[in-house]
Structure formats: C-alpha cells, structure tokens
Amino acid sequence: MNFKDLNIIPPILEGLNKANYTNPTPIQEQAIPAVLAGRDLLGCAQTGTGKTAAFSVPIIQLLSEKPSVPRQGRRIRSLILSPTRELAIQIADNIKTYSRYTDIRCAAIVGGVSQKVQERALSQGADIIIATPGRLMDLVNQKRIDLKSVEILVLDEADRMLDMGFIHDVKRIISKMPSKKQTLFFSATMPPEITKMVKTLLVDPVKVEITPVSSTVDRIEQSVYLLENGKKQHMLNHILQDKSIVLALVFTRTKRGADRVTRELTKVNVTAQAIHGDKSQNDRQKALNNFKSGVTRVLVATDIAARGIDVEELSHVVNFNLPNIPETYVHRIGRTGRAGHSGMAISFCDKEEMPFLKDIEKVIKKSIPEVKDHPYPMTSAPAFVKNSKGSKAAANNSMTNKPAKAKKNPARKPKSEWFTKQGKAQNSNFKPHKSKSSKVNKKTI
Structure with a gap:
C-alpha cells in the first residue's frame, strides 16, 4: 500500500514525496482513514512508529477541505498538546513539511523562548498550534489565545504528560474548548489514570494498537552491564572507544548528572553536550541540532527530552542510570531503531538499581542479556544476579558456591525480666543513655 491508496489529496502527497515518504507505516495505514472519516481515535503505539504523520496528515486534509472564512481571519482549529518542547517543535516541523503545498499554517507554542515571537506568529494567524501545556495555559490566561474554534484535539504522549504532572493543566485547557470536537489520543503505555481519561474524552473511538503496551521494538538489540558502584563513567568511556559508535544518546537520572557526564566525556576528547530542563530552549535546540548534524557525537539527556529527540540513524542509546519507572x-x-533501522540499547546497572532492572524486565516481558566480558564487573553481587542468558541465578558465596545464610536473631527476654536485679548483674557494663553524643545533640538542638 502507498499513501495514494489512503485517499490523500495531491498537495499533501507532494509534501510527503518531498520528505521521501512512500509507504505508510501500520499505524498510518489504520489511523488516517479513521481520522478522515471524523472518528475519535485511541492510538496505542510505541515511539518511532510514525504516529506524527498518522494524525497530522489527516488533520491537514480535513482543515484544507474547510478553509477559514476570510472575514473572520484564521482561527485555531486544531490543537496538538505535547509533553516536551523538543517534541512540540519536531511535530511543528513535520506539519510544515507535509503542508508546504497547502494553505495551512501552524505554530509551535513552547516555554523557554520569547513569548513575543509566539504572539507575533499567532497574530499572523495559525490553523494548527502545537503546544506544551504550561506555556499554552499562560497565553490562555493572558487572553492571547482563544480555543473556542478548535475542531480537532490531539493529545500526544499522554502517558508522559501524566508522568510530568501536566494532567491538571490538560483538563483546564480542554475546558476552554467546545465540547463537540474530534479527539485523537495517543499513548505508548496505558496506566489506569490514562484509561480513565480516555473514557471521559473519547466518543466511540477507533482503537489502533500496533504493538503490545510497554513492549520494546524487536529490532533494538538490548544488553545490560552489571557494574561495581562508581564505575559507570569508566564503562562509558571504555565503550565509546569503539569508533563505530557514530552517535550515542546517553540518559541520566538528574540534570547535575547529565552535566557531570558531559564534562567527563570532554576530558577524554569525546564531543558531548547536555540537554535538560535547566538549559534555555535555544541552548537545547542548538545541542539537538549539533547532535543531528554529527558535530556532537554524544548527547547526554534527562527524561524530559526523551520523547522529543528524533534522529533517524541514531544507532546507540545508553542508560547511564536505569529509570525507576519501567515504562520510561x-x-x-x-529513540533508536527508528524508521526501519536497527539499534542498540545499552544499560548500566549497579547494586542499588537491581530492583529497577527486575521491574523493567517484568514490564517488557523479557530478560535483558547481560554482557560479562568487561573490565568493571560487579564484584559483590546482590542476592540475585543475572547469568549470561539473562536468567536469574543465586549469587555465589566465595567458599561454598551457595548463598550465605542469614544469622538468626537471638531470642528476646520477656519484658518481665528486663529490669530484674539478675539482669543488671549480667549487664554490669550497662550505663544510662547519657553519652557524649547525647550532650552534643542537646547543644545542636
């Protein structure tokens, strides 16, 4: 099947051809006809499956078939909500590509950049706005944006918006729109809160589920390194000695961690830049552009940017810290294994992160193979570690090859004997709890 078979109008087909889109992906093949028919849609699909075109192509067509009334000016007729600035900008760029031969205009409304620039874009008129919830609420409260003419609403990466605490903003934004509208809802995972939201927002939706919820793309080769504490940076430096790794996206848990990893990589002559919430939007966009163009070899990111980084030929993703939320x-x-390409996902795991690894394997329903041949193995393994085939095995005791048995607690005396003379005689060294430390504590308090 190609895009012509989906009854897409020639101007959009021309834009798709310019972007080298020939055959629709499975989600595009199922979603586009449903959206063109005016149906609400629930899309459950992994990232990298082509869902941006799945909702934006039919929206462009529907709005093109009903142009704005000249006397009324351009009204915002479609709103696309995104959890991150990077993803919003990426969606806006894609829509501009698909709609270049139509009369449709779009604008990105995100935080971290000048509001005046966005006000100017809005004053010139936009049929579609792609927005992050925070900045959009600011402009709505300032009466700079009117959502009363919205005909099509898209919630993209809804589960991520839930994780980031945007759900209340989203509900307030929806209350500013007409109750009668077409709603397209996309989420890679379906936690209970999202399921409740779907029931309240969608009317008789078409459900498109391309892969099982929380599954990982088959063409991504996954592996895990069990490392001694404090050796992750050494392991990353060691891995990046492989020159075949042209581009690598490294995820850390914190902003300070991202900056620290970037500094350490720079010390060993690896070009790296960090991208996280404390960076200005201009700095984040510059770092992302440098990464896409190959100027920067390693991009170190926190999860705030996880869904807005779209590099078609990204070969490696490294989890410097394992996430505590398995779906993350x-x-x-x-981020790798996109557009039909293969990819590698490497994870570092120390003793404290072993519970996170177990949770991740439960969610993805597979064991992640362990790489054992490396210079920084976990020497003091926890109660359960993984063998080379990824199965669970008891940690070996150094003498007996059996798990060490826990010592039994001594039997407790009954309370009646706690303060007997015999008890005091047996504990002649006992002193009241008025130690030096307690005096220090009093002074401290």
Whole structure:
C-alpha cells in the first residue's frame, strides 16, 4: 500500500514525496482513514512508529477541505498538546513539511523562548498550534489565545504528560474548548489514570494498537552491564572507544548528572553536550541540532527530552542510570531503531538499581542479556544476579558456591525480666543513655 491508496489529496502527497515518504507505516495505514472519516481515535503505539504523520496528515486534509472564512481571519482549529518542547517543535516541523503545498499554517507554542515571537506568529494567524501545556495555559490566561474554534484535539504522549504532572493543566485547557470536537489520543503505555481519561474524552473511538503496551521494538538489540558502584563513567568511556559508535544518546537520572557526564566525556576528547530542563530552549535546540548534524557525537539527556529527540540513524542509546519507572525505559530506547533501522540499547546497572532492572524486565516481558566480558564487573553481587542468558541465578558465596545464610536473631527476654536485679548483674557494663553524643545533640538542638 502507498499513501495514494489512503485517499490523500495531491498537495499533501507532494509534501510527503518531498520528505521521501512512500509507504505508510501500520499505524498510518489504520489511523488516517479513521481520522478522515471524523472518528475519535485511541492510538496505542510505541515511539518511532510514525504516529506524527498518522494524525497530522489527516488533520491537514480535513482543515484544507474547510478553509477559514476570510472575514473572520484564521482561527485555531486544531490543537496538538505535547509533553516536551523538543517534541512540540519536531511535530511543528513535520506539519510544515507535509503542508508546504497547502494553505495551512501552524505554530509551535513552547516555554523557554520569547513569548513575543509566539504572539507575533499567532497574530499572523495559525490553523494548527502545537503546544506544551504550561506555556499554552499562560497565553490562555493572558487572553492571547482563544480555543473556542478548535475542531480537532490531539493529545500526544499522554502517558508522559501524566508522568510530568501536566494532567491538571490538560483538563483546564480542554475546558476552554467546545465540547463537540474530534479527539485523537495517543499513548505508548496505558496506566489506569490514562484509561480513565480516555473514557471521559473519547466518543466511540477507533482503537489502533500496533504493538503490545510497554513492549520494546524487536529490532533494538538490548544488553545490560552489571557494574561495581562508581564505575559507570569508566564503562562509558571504555565503550565509546569503539569508533563505530557514530552517535550515542546517553540518559541520566538528574540534570547535575547529565552535566557531570558531559564534562567527563570532554576530558577524554569525546564531543558531548547536555540537554535538560535547566538549559534555555535555544541552548537545547542548538545541542539537538549539533547532535543531528554529527558535530556532537554524544548527547547526554534527562527524561524530559526523551520523547522529543528524533534522529533517524541514531544507532546507540545508553542508560547511564536505569529509570525507576519501567515504562520510561521503553521510551528511552525507542529513540533508536527508528524508521526501519536497527539499534542498540545499552544499560548500566549497579547494586542499588537491581530492583529497577527486575521491574523493567517484568514490564517488557523479557530478560535483558547481560554482557560479562568487561573490565568493571560487579564484584559483590546482590542476592540475585543475572547469568549470561539473562536468567536469574543465586549469587555465589566465595567458599561454598551457595548463598550465605542469614544469622538468626537471638531470642528476646520477656519484658518481665528486663529490669530484674539478675539482669543488671549480667549487664554490669550497662550505663544510662547519657553519652557524649547525647550532650552534643542537646547543644545542636
């Protein structure tokens, strides 16, 4: 099947051809006809499956078939909500590409950049706006944006918006729109809160589910290194000695961690830049552009940027820190293996992160193979570690090859004997709890 078979109008087909789109992906093949028919849609699909075109192509066509009334000016007729600035900008760029031969205009409304620039774009008129919830609420409250003419609403990466605490903003934004509208809802995972939201927002939706919820793309090769504490940076430096790794996206848990990893990579002559919430939008966009163009070899990111980084030929994703939310792992590694390419997802795990690894394997329903041949193995393994085939095995005791048995607690005396003379005689060294430390504590308090 090609895009012509989906009854897409010639101007949009021309834009798709310019972007080298020939055959629709499975989600595009199922979603586009449903959206063109005016149906609400629930899309459950992994990142990297082509869902941006799945909702934006039919929206462009529907709005093109009903042009704005000249006397009324351009009204915002479609709103696309995105959890991150990077993803919003990426969606806007894609829509501009698909709609270049139509009369449709779009604008990105995101935080971290000048509001005046966005006000100017709005004053010139936009049929579609792609926005992050925070900045959009600011402009709505300032009466700079009117959502009363919205005909099509898209919630993209809804589960991520839930994780980032945007759900209340989203509900307030929806209350500013007409109750009668077409709603397209996309989420890679379906936690209970999202399921409740779907029931309240969608009317008789068409459900498109391309892969099982929280599954990982088959063409991504996954592996894990069990490392001694404090050796992750050494392991990353060691891995990046392989010159075949042209581009690598490294995820850290914190902003300070991202900056620290970037500094350490620079010390060993690896070009790296960090991208996280403390960076200005201009700095984040510059770092992303440098990464896409190959000027920067390693991009170090926190999860705030996990769903807005779209590099078609990204070969490696490295989890420097394992996420404590298993679904986040799915979104992270989904940055590679895109557009039909293969990819590798490498994870570092120390003793404290072993519970996170177990949770991730439960969610993805597979064991992640362990790489054992490396210079920084975990020497003091926890109660359960993984063998080379990824199965669980008891940690070996150094003398007996059996797990060490826990010592039994001594039997407790009954309370009646706690303060007997015999008890005091047996504990002649006992002193009241008025130690030096307690005096220090009093002074401290």
